[in-house]
Amino acid sequence: MHILKLIFKNAFRHKLRTFLTILGVAIAILAFGLLRTVISTWYLGVEASSASRLVTRNAISLVFPLPLSYKEKIRQVEGVKEVSYGSWFGGIYIDEKHFFANYAVEPETYLKIYPEIIIPPDQKSVFFRDRKSAVAGRKLAERYGWKIGDIITLKGTIYSGNWDFVLRGIYRGRDENVDETAFVFHWEYLNESLKKTSPLRADQVGWYMIEVTNPNIAAEAAVKIDRMFKNSLAETLTETEKAFTLGFISMTEAIVIAIQLVSFLIIFIIMAVVANTMSMTARERIGEYAIFKTLGFGGFHITGLIFGESLVITMVGAALGIFLTFPAAKIFGKELSTYFPVFIVEPETIYMDIGAALVVACVAALFPAWRAVNIRIADGLRRIG
Amino acid sequence: MGNRPPIVVIRNLCKSYFRGNQVIQVLNDISLDIDDGEFLALMGPSGSGKTTLLNLIAGIDKVDSGIIQVGGVDITSLSETELAQWRAMNVGFIFQFYNLIPVLTAFENVELPLLLTGLSKKERRTHVETALSVVNLSDRMDHYPGQLSGGQQQRVAIARAIVTDPTILVADEPTGDLDRVSANDVLELMERLVHELGKTIIMVTHDPRAAKMAHVIKHLDKGVLNAHPQTDF
Numbered sequence A: 001m002h003i004l005k006l007i008f009k010n011a012f013r014h015k016l017r018t019f020l021t022i023l024g025v026a027i028a029i030l031a032f033g034l035l036r037t038v039i040s041t042w043y044l045g046v047e048a049s050s051a052s053r054l055v056t057r058n059a060i061s062l063v064f065p066l067p068l069s070y071k072e073k074i075r076q077v078e079g080v081k082e083v084s085y086g087s088w089f090g091g092i093y094i095d096e097k098h099f100f101a102n103y104a105v106e107p108e109t110y111l112k113i114y115p116e117i118i119i120p121p122d123q124k125s126v127f128f129r130d131r132k133s134a135v136a137g138r139k140l141a142e143r144y145g146w147k148i149g150d151i152i153t154l155k156g157t158i159y160s161g162n163w164d165f166v167l168r169g170i171y172r173g174r175d176e177n178v179d180e181t182a183f184v185f186h187w188e189y190l191n192e193s194l195k196k197t198s199p200l201r202a203d204q205v206g207w208y209m210i211e212v213t214n215p216n217i218a219a220e221a222a223v224k225i226d227r228m229f230k231n232s233l234a235e236t237l238t239e240t241e242k243a244f245t246l247g248f249i250s251m252t253e254a255i256v257i258a259i260q261l262v263s264f265l266i267i268f269i270i271m272a273v274v275a276n277t278m279s280m281t282a283r284e285r286i287g288e289y290a291i292f293k294t295l296g297f298g299g300f301h302i303t304g305l306i307f308g309e310s311l312v313i314t315m316v317g318a319a320l321g322i323f324l325t326f327p328a329a330k331i332f333g334k335e336l337s338t339y340f341p342v343f344i345v346e347p348e349t350i351y352m353d354i355g356a357a358l359v360v361a362c363v364a365a366l367f368p369a370w371r372a373v374n375i376r377i378a379d380g381l382r383r384i385g
Numbered sequence B: 001m002g003n004r005p006p007i008v009v010i011r012n013l014c015k016s017y018f019r020g021n022q023v024i025q026v027l028n029d030i031s032l033d034i035d036d037g038e039f040l041a042l043m044g045p046s047g048s049g050k051t052t053l054l055n056l057i058a059g060i061d062k063v064d065s066g067i068i069q070v071g072g073v074d075i076t077s078l079s080e081t082e083l084a085q086w087r088a089m090n091v092g093f094i095f096q097f098y099n100l101i102p103v104l105t106a107f108e109n110v111e112l113p114l115l116l117t118g119l120s121k122k123e124r125r126t127h128v129e130t131a132l133s134v135v136n137l138s139d140r141m142d143h144y145p146g147q148l149s150g151g152q153q154q155r156v157a158i159a160r161a162i163v164t165d166p167t168i169l170v171a172d173e174p175t176g177d178l179d180r181v182s183a184n185d186v187l188e189l190m191e192r193l194v195h196e197l198g199k200t201i202i203m204v205t206h207d208p209r210a211a212k213m214a215h216v217i218k219h220l221d222k223g224v225l226n227a228h229p230q231t232d233f
């Protein structure tokens, strides 16, 4: 007979209580896993960003534009391989509830700098030729049932009026972490309209996207670019794509922190639940532990029995919770794709699940084990009968 | 046998408990020798300190003062850990309520004390089977305690007590929870252990019939021992 067998038998002695505790742990781990995934999703853009890409924006704020004329100057800077530019459009599809990212870019250079955006060649060539055309991410097209050739109308917010686009391409991401819910169209189309309606706003871009020849010189190139436009009308701020994305995220930091807190709160609550189960169990068995001690088993063995039982219950629950996390994340991601373009369970999340479960199991066993080890045998035996 | 030193030597043993701020003197200057192979019955009214004395001899409680030697070892000087190891090797326990582990089979219950020895699985099996055959329960070894009668459970407990071949067996009212027939079985079994296998048994009992089986009867009253040597065995 092995002690392990005894631990398993003990764990499932009080079937309903064990079942309920396991269920509680499973749900807690599931909720914890989903919240951790929300957090890691938040930072996915940072991970997806390349070390050899820079973003140049107006030094004052992202809402102020930069002249189009900077493009050629930036291209001259040593180490710069390719330059593209874009403007945030902020158009509304149907109504505000149907949010997705939409912006104007120079298509050819944009797709060169972002090779992770993949468009079938035939669609790509039509997209390049047709100035009124746009491409949409696979998930976005799926969400609205868009087909190639559909006319999509966006209501301008920054740029007034209704804007019609012909969908000429549907892109997919090369990697899992590429946002497949964006809508991208020709910057030229936007600029030509502006030339007619509000010429003062024409020939302005929201930001420049720059690819450097080598990640090691990225920082150096950024300094050179910013120095070049020092004391000009529109001073620039150039940073790596990573820093740029992090800047966006810092605006939402409070929400991330709140989610972090809630996720740990869940673990704390389940810790209390498992601790309660374990102390009920240990209290009922105090006589049995006294028998073990009478027979010569030491504190080490008693501790092992109680920790083992706590681990069995918690780890079965955690395994169940982790198992459920994947389908749940799939459903969650589908339903909330507006807010979370990419929703994948990272390996780190699973490690955290396991870590949290281990901590829960050990903390829950601590007090019962301490009590069972320290009770005098004679007192423990008196509890029997 | 007369020249052999006693297996248990108790000198000037005192033990008291605190209840609140009140001191209860349970055992008062007890001295006692128990010979190897003796079957000793400890009698006395409820609350007279019988269990306390038995626990002290078995090394599961600590004395206030005095000496207890078992098999030449002064167990009052042992540390908690040393005492646990000593119990595993030297004491077999038989309780009123059998105290078997309900989730383990009869076999596994008897095997428990052997897990603390260095014996191989095969050796353990041999020992367990021998012990179970001594108590005449070879055919019940895969049964759980809940599937056995009280008498059978107590016999499993006796098998567990003898499986390590300990120096002494202690029994605290072993027939207290049994009907007359089962009680007789258990008592006859204990007598056989003494006569055929030469075990030393210290038994607390209320039952005059149980006491009749013993070689020596001691009465404990208000913490003091009185000898009542029994002659007719």
Ligand SMILES: Nc1ncnc2c1ncn2[C@@H]1O[C@H](COP(=O)(O)OP(=O)(O)O)[C@@H](O)[C@H]1O
Pocket: A379, B017, B018, B019, B024, B026, B044, B045, B046, B047, B048, B049, B050, B051, B052, B053
């Ligand atoms: N842990 C303890 N704390 C306080 N008093 C105790 C404790 N254990 C036993 N006693 C007291 O010691 C006395 C003797 O108890 P015990 O040895 O169990 O008697 P017996 O077995 O003869 O019935 C009783 O009065 C009992 O209440």
Ligand SMILES: [Mg+2]
Pocket: B050, B051, B052, B172
């Ligand atoms: Mg008693």
